[in-house]
Amino acid sequence: MNARERFRKVMHYEKPDRLPFYQFIGFWPETINRWYGEGLPSGMSVWDYFGFDKIEGIPLDYGPIPQYIPKTLYEDNRYRIEVQTNGITVKVLKTSTSMPGFIDFPVKERTDWEKIKKRYDPRDPRRYPKTWGDELIEYYNNVDHPVGIPLGSCFGWARDLMGLEKLLVSFYREPDVVHEIMDFWAYFTIGLITPAVEAVKFDYATIWEDMAYKNGPHISPRLFREFMLPNYKKVTSYVRSKGIDIIMVDTDGNHEVLTPLFLEGGVNCLYPLEVQAGMDAVALRKKYGRRLRLIGNIDKRALIHSKDAIDKELNSKLLSLVNDLGYIPSVDHCVPADVPFKHFEYYVRLIKEYITEV
Amino acid sequence: MRKEEEVLGKLRDAIVNLDIDGIKEACRETINVGIPAYKAVTDGMAKGMEIVGQKYENNEYFLAELIMAGETMKEGMRVLEPYLKAGDLKTVGKVVIGTVRGDLHDIGKNVVVTLLNAAGFDVVDLGVDVPLEKFVEAIKQNNPEIVGMSALLTTTMVEMENVIKALKDAGLRDKVKIVIGGAPITQEYAEKIGADAAARDAVEGVNICKSWVMRSDGNERA
Numbered sequence: 001m002n003a004r005e006r007f008r009k010v011m012h013y014e015k016p017d018r019l020p021f022y023q024f025i026g027f028w029p030e031t032i033n034r035w036y037g038e039g040l041p042s043g044m045s046v047w048d049y050f051g052f053d054k055i056e057g058i059p060l061d062y063g064p065i066p067q068y069i070p071k072t073l074y075e076d077n078r079y080r081i082e083v084q085t086n087g088i089t090v091k092v093l094k095t096s097t098s099m100p101g102f103i104d105f106p107v108k109e110r111t112d113w114e115k116i117k118k119r120y121d122p123r124d125p126r127r128y129p130k131t132w133g134d135e136l137i138e139y140y141n142n143v144d145h146p147v148g149i150p151l152g153s154c155f156g157w158a159r160d161l162m163g164l165e166k167l168l169v170s171f172y173r174e175p176d177v178v179h180e181i182m183d184f185w186a187y188f189t190i191g192l193i194t195p196a197v198e199a200v201k202f203d204y205a206t207i208w209e210d211m212a213y214k215n216g217p218h219i220s221p222r223l224f225r226e227f228m229l230p231n232y233k234k235v236t237s238y239v240r241s242k243g244i245d246i247i248m249v250d251t252d253g254n255h256e257v258l259t260p261l262f263l264e265g266g267v268n269c270l271y272p273l274e275v276q277a278g279m280d281a282v283a284l285r286k287k288y289g290r291r292l293r294l295i296g297n298i299d300k301r302a303l304i305h306s307k308d309a310i311d312k313e314l315n316s317k318l319l320s321l322v323n324d325l326g327y328i329p330s331v332d333h334c335v336p337a338d339v340p341f342k343h344f345e346y347y348v349r350l351i352k353e354y355i356t357e358v
Numbered sequence: 359m360r361k362e363e364e365v366l367g368k369l370r371d372a373i374v375n376l377d378i379d380g381i382k383e384a385c386r387e388t389i390n391v392g393i394p395a396y397k398a399v400t401d402g403m404a405k406g407m408e409i410v411g412q413k414y415e416n417n418e419y420f421l422a423e424l425i426m427a428g429e430t431m432k433e434g435m436r437v438l439e440p441y442l443k444a445g446d447l448k449t450v451g452k453v454v455i456g457t458v459r460g461d462l463h464d465i466g467k468n469v470v471v472t473l474l475n476a477a478g479f480d481v482v483d484l485g486v487d488v489p490l491e492k493f494v495e496a497i498k499q500n501n502p503e504i505v506g507m508s509a510l511l512t513t514t515m516v517e518m519e520n521v522i523k524a525l526k527d528a529g530l531r532d533k534v535k536i537v538i539g540g541a542p543i544t545q546e547y548a549e550k551i552g553a554d555a556a557a558r559d560a561v562e563g564v565n566i567c568k569s570w571v572m573r574s575d576g577n578e579r580a
Contacts, residue, residue, distance in 0.1 A: 079487075093462060099462065215559040216420055220423070
């Protein structure tokens with residue numbers, strides 16, 4: 001059974017030869033650098049070393065075209081303040097690659113949005129890979145691992161345009177602008193993906209949101225229902241009409257109170273289910289049954305802590321979820337740099353035992 | 359007296375209902391009927407913020423509403439500030455707060471600062487990526503009752519322990535209460551590194567700070 005067949009079977013609750021072996025959100029670069037000093041052979045890809053299954057998504061460009069001109073506005077030994085190609089000004093620590101500080105965003109008022117919209121023509125051919133054509137379509141349709149299509153982001157995109165605090169206040173102060181941006185996401189996404197979904201039989205589609213933190217979502221279910229749900233329905237119903245029936249959302253934090261709305265919006269898979277935020281895949285499976293596929297939920301903090309903690313974590317989650325199917329084990333976010341290489345090796349050894357016990 | 363209660367009630371309700379346009383009118387009315395500006399803050403808007411905090415804890419309000427309530431209060435303060443005399447607003451305590459070195463995340467900390475201000479605290483915000491020496495220096499200079507530290511990542515939260523060690527070395531640890539917060543922070547971690555409390559969220563963080571400056575009779579110290 002190849003990786004594509006395996007993915008399809010697990011996501012449709014059919015028995016595969018084993019569960020897929022993925023690390024869905026990946027690794028922080030500092031983690032890999034650390035591991036090169038702890039046993040990961042120099043220059044070797046972590047994906048190859050541990051033998052992860054392959055998966056890929058078609059690289060569609062959801063950004064502004066033309067991009068903003070990247071500029072460094074300030075630099076010293078510790079920081080760099082720069083304008084990124086998406087128009088966001090960030091302050092980055094030169095000593096690490098962790099989350100930057102956000103300084104400025106492209107949309108400050110309605111007129112900014114009106115101007116910026118012109119950079120988002122969904123039918124601009126530059127949004128597709130340069131290799132797009134019959135050969136690439138044939139490759140995607142026949143390759144032996146799963147192929148997905150990105151659907152961009154409704155909340156996350158609005159946040160990248162306005163900044164989180166401005167966006168949250170705008171739900172109340174300028175609701176028309178938020179409506180326009182979120183409605184535009186649906187129009188833009190459907191326009192952008194149409195050539196791809198008409199030519200390729202994708203295995204899954206994914207929306208990234210990152211719209212929650214450890215105490216809950218950034219917005220209430222009421223705001224989600226009013227601003228986002230109609231657009232989710234538009235996009236997911238279109239995607240389903242093209243034969244894609246696994247639709248995922250990637251959001252950090254605790255999004256438990258929004259889960260019914262994601263389902264109502266046509267989503268049927270959530271990741272990475274951060275444990276430190278209180279997400280619990282076993283409880284979600286009990287509550288939502290087979291309507292909801294799950295990816296992740298292996299507590300990164302257990303991998304930091306000890307081999308015993310890893311044993312305990314995997315036992316508590318995988319004994320039930322592995323055999324339920326509709327679940328892919330993975331650490332619940334990027335693997336952080338305080339995970340020793342030996343711990344990750346141990347985790348991989350155990351995971352490989354669990355996933356063959358289906 | 360009845361009119362005063364009615365007007366202060368309007369202020370409180372404008373905060374609770376996130377009525378950023380209505381708060382300005384309510385503040386002007388407060389001044390027009392002769393209610394002192396400080397009373398409009400402490401007995402009107404601050405009471406509204408307390409209710410907003412309760413609604414947040416009860417999952418009726420979310421981060422958007424918490425931030426919007428803070429914006430509404432700031433809008434009200436713009437109207438009231440010209441009428442506030444120096445020393446009118448007694449602070450209930452002083453807090454030195456910052457995101458620890460190596461971490462540039464500030465949204466959670468900023469919400470805490472807004473809520474602490476609304477609750478009557480004098481807040482010294484050291485910003486983000488704050489080196490431990492800066493925490494030590496700020497505590498020496500400002501003599502706060504409370505120190506707040508924030509971190510987003512497991513890799514940066516370890517810096518909190520270094521700050522606490524530095525405070526011990528400087529002989530300052532026993533002079534302050536320490537509350538920590540951020541995505542990876544737990545009560546167990548707070549205990550492990552010698553902090554006094556871990557706050558689950560901004561509202562709980564402010565409630566913890568309030569409990570530390572309460573007198574034994576239940577009143578705030580000021």
